[in-house]
Amino acid sequence: MIALARQYRPKKFADLLGQDHVAAALRGAVAQGRVAHGYLFAGPRGVGKTTAARILAMALNCERRAPDSGEPCGECESCRRVWTGQANLDVVELDAASNRGVDDARDLRERAMYAASAEHRHKVYIVDEAHMLTREAWNALLKILEEPPPRVVFVFATTEPQKIAQSASPILSRLQRFDFRRIGPHAIAARLRQVVDAEAFAADDDALQLIARHADGGMRDGLSLLDQVRSFGEGPVSAERVREVLGLIEDERYGELLRLVAERDVRGVFPLIDRLAEAGADWGEFVAGAAEVLRAVLLLQLGGEPEGLTAALRDLVREYVPRLPVGDVVRMLSIQAGLETQVRHSGNPRLAVELLLLRWALADRTVELGLVLEVLGKLERGAVSGPPRTSRTAPSAPQLRDSAPAPLPPPAASAIDPNRASPPVAAPPDPGPLTVERLRALWPDIVARARSESPMLGTLLAESEVRGVKGTLVTLAVHESAPGHASGLEHKRDAVAKVIGLYAERGPVRVEVQVAGPTAGAAAVAPPARLTEATANAERLKVLRGKDPTLSAAVDALDLELLE
Numbered sequence: 001m002i003a004l005a006r007q008y009r010p011k012k013f014a015d016l017l018g019q020d021h022v023a024a025a026l027r028g029a030v031a032q033g034r035v036a037h038g039y040l041f042a043g044p045r046g047v048g049k050t051t052a053a054r055i056l057a058m059a060l061n062c063e064r065r066a067p068d069s070g071e072p073c074g075e076c077e078s079c080r081r082v083w084t085g086q087a088n089l090d091v092v093e094l095d096a097a098s099n100r101g102v103d104d105a106r107d108l109r110e111r112a113m114y115a116a117s118a119e120h121r122h123k124v125y126i127v128d129e130a131h132m133l134t135r136e137a138w139n140a141l142l143k144i145l146e147e148p149p150p151r152v153v154f155v156f157a158t159t160e161p162q163k164i165a166q167s168a169s170p171i172l173s174r175l176q177r178f179d180f181r182r183i184g185p186h187a188i189a190a191r192l193r194q195v196v197d198a199e200a201f202a203a204d205d206d207a208l209q210l211i212a213r214h215a216d217g218g219m220r221d222g223l224s225l226l227d228q229v230r231s232f233g234e235g236p237v238s239a240e241r242v243r244e245v246l247g248l249i250e251d252e253r254y255g256e257l258l259r260l261v262a263e264r265d266v267r268g269v270f271p272l273i274d275r276l277a278e279a280g281a282d283w284g285e286f287v288a289g290a291a292e293v294l295r296a297v298l299l300l301q302l303g304g305e306p307e308g309l310t311a312a313l314r315d316l317v318r319e320y321v322p323r324l325p326v327g328d329v330v331r332m333l334s335i336q337a338g339l340e341t342q343v344r345h346s347g348n349p350r351l352a353v354e355l356l357l358l359r360w361a362l363a364d365r366t367v368e369l370g371l372v373l374e375v376l377g378k379l380e381r382g383a384v385s386g387p388p389r390t391s392r393t394a395p396s397a398p399q400l401r402d403s404a405p406a407p408l409p410p411p412a413a414s415a416i417d418p419n420r421a422s423p424p425v426a427a428p429p430d431p432g433p434l435t436v437e438r439l440r441a442l443w444p445d446i447v448a449r450a451r452s453e454s455p456m457l458g459t460l461l462a463e464s465e466v467r468g469v470k471g472t473l474v475t476l477a478v479h480e481s482a483p484g485h486a487s488g489l490e491h492k493r494d495a496v497a498k499v500i501g502l503y504a505e506r507g508p509v510r511v512e513v514q515v516a517g518p519t520a521g522a523a524a525v526a527p528p529a530r531l532t533e534a535t536a537n538a539e540r541l542k543v544l545r546g547k548d549p550t551l552s553a554a555v556d557a558l559d560l561e562l563l564e
Contacts, residue, residue, distance in 0.1 A: 005223040008195055009051055011058070011074035011083055016048050017191055017219050018183035025178065026052065030059045030070030035122075036176045037148040040130070042161040043180025046218025050093075050128055052180075053155040057091045057124040058082045060153065089117045091124045096132040105137035109144045112152050122151045130156035131163040138168035145174045182217025185209070185308035191219060192226055202236030206310040210242045213292075213308035239310060249276070249286050254293045255316040261332070261360050262323040269357045273350065283349040284340075287356065291336045297321055298329045332360050431505040434474065439466045442503055450499045457495055460488045467514060474500055475512045489513045 013023035041049040058072035058079045116123045189212040196203045215222035260268040296306035343352045451458025467477035478486040501509040
């Protein structure tokens with residue numbers, strides 16, 4: 001009995017599934033007599049590279065070829081011998097995985113010098129897995145590919161064209177390259193339905209969808225899987241049988257996953273993992289399937305339509321679309337993308353999957369800032385009786401609860417008008433004598449002025465103190481635990497002198513920087529706290545709230561926590 005993948009292999013260019021761009025180009029080349037001497041067919045496995053090479057060989061040597069379309073008849077003696085892979089003087093197939101050396105390439109080159117068996121025929125050499133050829137083998141073929149004998153065609157098929165580019169880049173310029181695409185699950189399922197009808201056995205649509213999705217874009221893999229499931233038992237091919245044979249995860253498990261994520265049911269993670277372990281589930285398969293389910297949710301939210309899902313799983317996904325905000329789904333998919341490799345290569349993949357699901361269940365929920373500001377506006381106008389108690393885990397559409405309204409400060413003018421400039425810093429007082437006491441008293445004003453011109457300069461001055469004054473020389477001290485501030489002040493010495501000079505009656509002012517502890521009687525310079533990720537985020541959010549009083553008021557009134 002012939003396998004379905006061989007029995008239903010295409011015999012014409014028009015039968016190539018999902019490769020219309022390749023079929024049109026080859027069909028036109030044959031019809032117009034403009035066939036190149038060398039081709040490179042690149043693409044994933046099982047998408048029709050070797051089949052297209054055989055159809056090209058059939059078309060070149062067909063006895064009843066269609067003159068207008070260039071399609072082979074598929075029924076003549078020459079076509080049958082090529083299609084079945086029988087011995088043929090004019091069409092030779094080689095496997096580069098087992099014939100990869102320079103001696104094999106020289107033998108191929110010598111055989112190509114002999115003419116075809118008839119004047120109107122072509123000699124076609126099909127080299128599969130061409131990336132396995134050694135650099136020396138490619139060098140041996142270089143000359144004949146550059147100046148081939150008449151009516152000789154080389155077709156190289158490979159799944160890894162980048163290896164050919166690395167080992168034999170001059171070859172690529174002597175070949176016409178065609179990139180074969182993966183076949184979509186919808187097209188694979190439709191082709192499987194045709195095969196099922198032709199073979200006259202029953203198969204559910206959901207079963208064919210599962211096989212098409214598991215084929216990963218390869219038509220040959222899809223037919224092989226159908227053959228495997230068909231031979232598993234009697235009766236129609238059902239989705240349950242496909243899952244049992246291929247070890248796929250049940251749709252109910254993905255529905256349970258969506259439920260615990262939507263309801264933030266952290267306790268439900270471990271029972272789900274236990275049931276998957278009892279069923280012998282492949283953890284990598286489960287994580288990939290979970291990502292596909294979340295992607296289907298995202299597609300439906302954005303107006304798309306996911307492919308390759310069973311009817312039951314599609315209904316489950318639609319049920320949870322309104323319960324999972326788009327931002328949350330995107331963040332969960334980002335987490336999965338970062339952990340997928342760890343799950344597949346971890347020594348303890350179960351633990352990795354548990355951590356992934358826990359992160360999904362514990363993920364913070366987003367609140368649209370526009371909605372927050374809208375609620376804040378209602379509070380200001382007295383449209384609602386009180387602010388909602390919304391936390392970082394609030395849903396995207398928070399429900400308002402009655403409570404005593406908290407007084408909100410009126411928004412600043414700069415917050416109402418984003419184009420309005422920040423209020424200017426007050427003009428410096430009249431210049432006076434440079435003394436330690438006067439500069440220390442004016443230091444907050446000096447720091448504010450420096451910060452308005454350069455935030456970095458203001459930060460450096462805020463972490464320093466006036467150590468002494470001698471004439472127009474001002475000595476600044478930086479605590480010994482922060483020598484980096486001293487280096488920064490050294491680089492900005494001129495800018496510091498310019499700011500201090502605004503307060504001096506005599507100028508220009510010179511600045512000297514020292515690294516030392518504080519003097520007696522002076523305010524101690526507190527050592528700066530160690531910078532951590534948490535403190536950096538807190539400082540950044542503090543600055544953000546300071547720039548936008550409306551946002552700050554919303555955070556206080558609605559009990560929100562800014563995350564990023």
